[in-house]
Amino acid sequence: xxxxxxxxxxxxxxxxxxxxxxxxxxxxxxxxxxxxxxxxxxxxxxxxxxxxxxxxxxxxxxxxxxxxxxxxxxxxxxxxxxxxxxxxxxxxxxxxxxxxxxxxxxxxxxxxxxxxxxxxxxxxxxxxxxxxxxxxxxxxxxxxxxxxxxxxxxxxxxxxxxxxxxxxxxxxxxxxxxxxxxxxxxxxxxxxxxxxxxxxxxxxxxxxxxxxxxxxxxxxxxxxxxxxxxxxxxxxxxxxxxxxxxxxxxxxxxxxxxxxxxxxxxxxxxxxxxxxxxxxxxxxxxxxxxxxxxxxxxxxxxxxxxxxxxxxxxxxxxxxxxxxxxxxxxxxxxxxxxxxxxxxxxxxxxxxxxxxxxxxxxxxxxxxxxxxxxxxxxxxxxxxxxxxxxxxxxxxxxxxxxxxxxxxxxxxxxxxxxxxxxxxxxxxxxxxxxxxxxxxxxxxxxxxxxxxxxxxxxxxxxxxxxxxxxxxx
Amino acid sequence: xxxxxxxxxxxxxxxxxxxxxxxxxxxxxxxxxxxxxxxxxxxxxxxxxxxxxxxxxxxxxxxxxxxxxxxxxxxxxxxxxxxxxxxxxxxxxxxxxxxxxxxxxxxxxxxxxxxxxxxxxxxxxxxxxxxxxxxxxxxxxxxxxxxxxxxxxxxxxxxxxxxxxxxxxxxxxxxxxxxxxxxxxxxxxxxxxxxxxxxxxxxxxxxxxxxxxxxxxxxxxxxxxxxxxxxxxxxxxxxxxxxxxxxxxxxxxxxxxxxxxxxxxxxxxxxxxxxxxxxxxxxxxxxxxxxxxxxxxxxxxxxxxxxxxxxxxxxxxxxxxxxxxxxxxxxxxxxxxxxxxxxxxxxxxxxxxxxxxxxxxxxxxxxxxxxxxxxxxxxxxxxxxxxxxxxxxxxxxxxxxxxxxxxxxxxxxxxxx
Numbered sequence: 001x002x003x004x005x006x007x008x009x010x011x012x013x014x015x016x017x018x019x020x021x022x023x024x025x026x027x028x029x030x031x032x033x034x035x036x037x038x039x040x041x042x043x044x045x046x047x048x049x050x051x052x053x054x055x056x057x058x059x060x061x062x063x064x065x066x067x068x069x070x071x072x073x074x075x076x077x078x079x080x081x082x083x084x085x086x087x088x089x090x091x092x093x094x095x096x097x098x099x100x101x102x103x104x105x106x107x108x109x110x111x112x113x114x115x116x117x118x119x120x121x122x123x124x125x126x127x128x129x130x131x132x133x134x135x136x137x138x139x140x141x142x143x144x145x146x147x148x149x150x151x152x153x154x155x156x157x158x159x160x161x162x163x164x165x166x167x168x169x170x171x172x173x174x175x176x177x178x179x180x181x182x183x184x185x186x187x188x189x190x191x192x193x194x195x196x197x198x199x200x201x202x203x204x205x206x207x208x209x210x211x212x213x214x215x216x217x218x219x220x221x222x223x224x225x226x227x228x229x230x231x232x233x234x235x236x237x238x239x240x241x242x243x244x245x246x247x248x249x250x251x252x253x254x255x256x257x258x259x260x261x262x263x264x265x266x267x268x269x270x271x272x273x274x275x276x277x278x279x280x281x282x283x284x285x286x287x288x289x290x291x292x293x294x295x296x297x298x299x300x301x302x303x304x305x306x307x308x309x310x311x312x313x314x315x316x317x318x319x320x321x322x323x324x325x326x327x328x329x330x331x332x333x334x335x336x337x338x339x340x341x342x343x344x345x346x347x348x349x350x351x352x353x354x355x356x357x358x359x360x361x362x363x364x365x366x367x368x369x370x371x372x373x374x375x376x377x378x379x380x381x382x383x384x385x386x387x388x389x390x391x392x393x394x395x396x397x398x399x400x401x402x403x404x405x406x407x408x409x410x411x412x413x414x415x416x417x418x419x420x421x422x423x424x425x426x427x428x429x430x431x432x433x434x435x436x437x438x439x440x441x442x443x444x445x446x447x448x449x450x451x452x453x454x455x456x457x458x459x460x461x462x463x464x465x466x467x468x469x470x471x472x473x
Numbered sequence: 474x475x476x477x478x479x480x481x482x483x484x485x486x487x488x489x490x491x492x493x494x495x496x497x498x499x500x501x502x503x504x505x506x507x508x509x510x511x512x513x514x515x516x517x518x519x520x521x522x523x524x525x526x527x528x529x530x531x532x533x534x535x536x537x538x539x540x541x542x543x544x545x546x547x548x549x550x551x552x553x554x555x556x557x558x559x560x561x562x563x564x565x566x567x568x569x570x571x572x573x574x575x576x577x578x579x580x581x582x583x584x585x586x587x588x589x590x591x592x593x594x595x596x597x598x599x600x601x602x603x604x605x606x607x608x609x610x611x612x613x614x615x616x617x618x619x620x621x622x623x624x625x626x627x628x629x630x631x632x633x634x635x636x637x638x639x640x641x642x643x644x645x646x647x648x649x650x651x652x653x654x655x656x657x658x659x660x661x662x663x664x665x666x667x668x669x670x671x672x673x674x675x676x677x678x679x680x681x682x683x684x685x686x687x688x689x690x691x692x693x694x695x696x697x698x699x700x701x702x703x704x705x706x707x708x709x710x711x712x713x714x715x716x717x718x719x720x721x722x723x724x725x726x727x728x729x730x731x732x733x734x735x736x737x738x739x740x741x742x743x744x745x746x747x748x749x750x751x752x753x754x755x756x757x758x759x760x761x762x763x764x765x766x767x768x769x770x771x772x773x774x775x776x777x778x779x780x781x782x783x784x785x786x787x788x789x790x791x792x793x794x795x796x797x798x799x800x801x802x803x804x805x806x807x808x809x810x811x812x813x814x815x816x817x818x819x820x821x822x823x824x825x826x827x828x829x830x831x832x833x834x835x836x837x838x839x840x841x842x843x844x845x846x847x848x849x850x851x852x853x854x855x856x857x858x859x860x861x862x863x864x865x866x867x868x869x870x871x872x873x874x875x876x877x878x879x880x881x882x883x884x885x886x887x888x889x890x
Contacts, residue, residue, distance in 0.1 A: 018701035097562045099731045109716035244581040247574040248509040260554045260565035301754040351571035358574040420750045
């Protein structure tokens with residue numbers, strides 16, 4: 001019996017002109033946004049390789065020990081899922097005076113935005129008249145008089161509606177994905193199929209939540225007109241209001257100090273204060289241990305080289321002095337970095353707490369949970385930074401070890417060599433980011449996907465219970 | 474006759490469920506926008522007080538404007554701290570960039586309410602203006618009573634418009650009054666003028682979306698279909714065209730990524746420092762320091778001259794594409810009026826660039842003399858209008874006239890059976 005009802009729902013909806021219109025609009029939008037964003041992805045990928053090569057060539061040509069961290073900044077490869085999920089737009093951070101302000105001004109229309117705004121509206125509009133419409137037409141009375149249990153009717157409506165929603169949507173997405181795979185020539189790996197499957201599944205969960213919400217309001221209203229208003233009210237609050245106000249509320253509730261002030265403070269500790277301390281301590285060393293070196297500063301490099309070559313005693317003493325100086329610089333650097341790191345860490349803790357509060361507040365809406373899950377599955381979300389920081393930090397450590405070793409070797413051969421001199425680093429290890437495996441991504445989306453499932457349960461239970469005592473007259 | 478029809482429309486709807494639920498929604502959102510907007514503005518003001526430069530300091534910071542409570546736009550970026558050094562202009566992080574949730578969702582300011590929610594309410598009030606009467610059979614009766622069709626459609630339009638716009642005006646004025654009475658909001662005459670223009674723009678915008686609903690209602694014969702079609706147009710104007718046009722504009726006018734700009738600046742800097750140190754090893758007491766600063770200055774100027782025109786071209790393309798939709802035009806117009814828009818961004822960056830050009834040598838002690846204090850006044854209403862605002866006004870007026878005229882003409886030949 002249930003399947004007869006499901007089939008009836010399906011046919012009702014699929015033959016309905018407004019539903020067909022909305023589906024066509026959604027499919028066209030999804031496909032065209034994928035096509036346009038794929039083009040952008042290709043461009044960014046080319047730019048990325050170009051940048052990596054430029055920087056590598058620079059290090060090959062100008063590499064020296066002192067500024068190695070500064071010259072080898074690691075770039076993040078554009079996300080492979082960018083045609084679907086733009087995620088946290090890094091241009092929006094506006095780190096540079098010349099940055100492009102448009103991403104702050106208007107957000108992009110990607111798959112996530114289309115599903116979260118358009119498909120949820122379609123779901124609500126499809127569901128709002130599911131019960132009230134049948135009551136108005138008088139069909140509901142007839143159905144119940146033929147001794148159909150109410151449970152079957154409401155389940156049939158839910159399943160039928162969800163299938164009508166999901167099938168055309170899936171077709172549109174598959175069309176877009178096949179464009180990525182075939183026409184755009186992006187080589188797909190098994191991980192990609194996993195991510196696409198996750199994206200589809202959480203989109204289903206999200207859409208069914210809104211379908212259940214529409215069904216709930218339909219079961220709580222006498223007429224379709226009232227049901228649609230209630231549903232739209234809830235839709236506006238859940239989609240347009242709750243997610244948007246959450247970061248602002250969090251910023252009010254959990255205050256953090258001015259980030260510019262912290263940056264200024266740590267900069268001063270790590271550069272101005274450091275230089276001052278080094279200068280003072282160097283003077284002490286020179287005065288106490290190497291009084292005759294005050295003159296070295298004014299010698300040219302070739303004079304120094306000559307003296308080093310001719311005078312083996314001076315050569316030893318010079319090496320000793322250099323070692324003492326380097327030790328001093330290292331110690332002061334470490335100490336200043338420790339102080340600055342402590343300040344930064346406490347600030348990062350605070351901002352992390354604020355972000356967490358904003359996340360929790362936003363999670364009251366299905367939209368935020370969908371966005372969190374989709375961006376984290378595509379590794380462009382809130383949790384993606386941690387993995388990046390771990391891998392790039394590890395590489396930085398390996399690289400600095402390599403540089404130090406090369407520096408020590410070169411120093412051995414030539415005592416006049418210092419950390420501002422060109423160092424051949426062509427044999428250095430290179431960085432390759434390992435994208436997080438599927439299991440890790442699944443673990444990340446567990447909470448938001450779980451909350452989405454809870455919303456489904458909650459709304460459907462509401463619809464179910466309301467329908468059980470619905471007055472069908 | 475028109476007025477009695479308008480009166481009937483108003484009386485019929487004012488006690489309806491629809492009127493109460495939508496007005497409650499609007500009031501709720503307005504209250505949220507005022508609270509959130511004021512709190513946000515206060516945080517920026519606090520930050521400004523902390524970072525405000527002392528005399529003879531090369532730091533640059535623009536004072537936050539209370540108009541950001543109406544349209545936040547790019548305000549969070551505009552009011553950052555700019556520091557000038559030999560490396561050029563460095564920007565300190567925006568206070569909101571530490572909380573990444575900000576960049577995931579839209580801003581719930583009054584502009585958002587007008588652009589999205591007010592338009593939705595206008596559509597929801599007008600989509601059944603004609604179809605409902607037709608379904609009830611009253612349309613036939615009314616027309617058989619010798620009422621002219623033109624008076625009927627104008628009366629209906631006026632009635633539905635008043636139902637949406639009057640509650641909005643009351644709420645908007647309440648919000649305005651509340652904001653002007655709040656401490657730390659400096660109220661000037663331009664504050665009132667700008668808000669008057671925002672109110673006028675929202676009036677035309679409401680007329681436009683009432684026209685959309687009425688037009689759809691006059692071409693479609695069933696309320697339920699009419700609703701879906703009107704909502705689709707709403708979606709198209711409010712979300713799809715503006716957000717899609719940013720993507721397309723970027724495809725049409727490619728700009729360098731911020732990563733590229735960062736890399737080029739950084740590598741140039743390292744190279745200049747490296748060259749200086751190497752040369753100083755040969756000749757310790759030369760003018761290498763000065764030479765390095767000059768070289769750095771040259772390379773940053775080169776990058777700026779190369780990339781700023783590209784960024785400006787992208788902004789122009791985006792603006793033109795966004796204006797295909799009246800909601801996009803409203804977005805541009807209101808942010809520009811509130812001095813938080815793209816126009817202000819370009820203007821402020823020009824001012825900063827010029828200031829640095831005038832003071833660069835003194836800031837980096839290449840020449841003696843005091844550093845001038847950075848001063849910046851935001852664009853006046855007249856300037857905004859003559860520069861870009863008039864285009865947006867024309868676009869919104871055009872769409873409003875188009876839909877209202879179409880609804881009018883279509884109703885004259887409507888089949889009421």
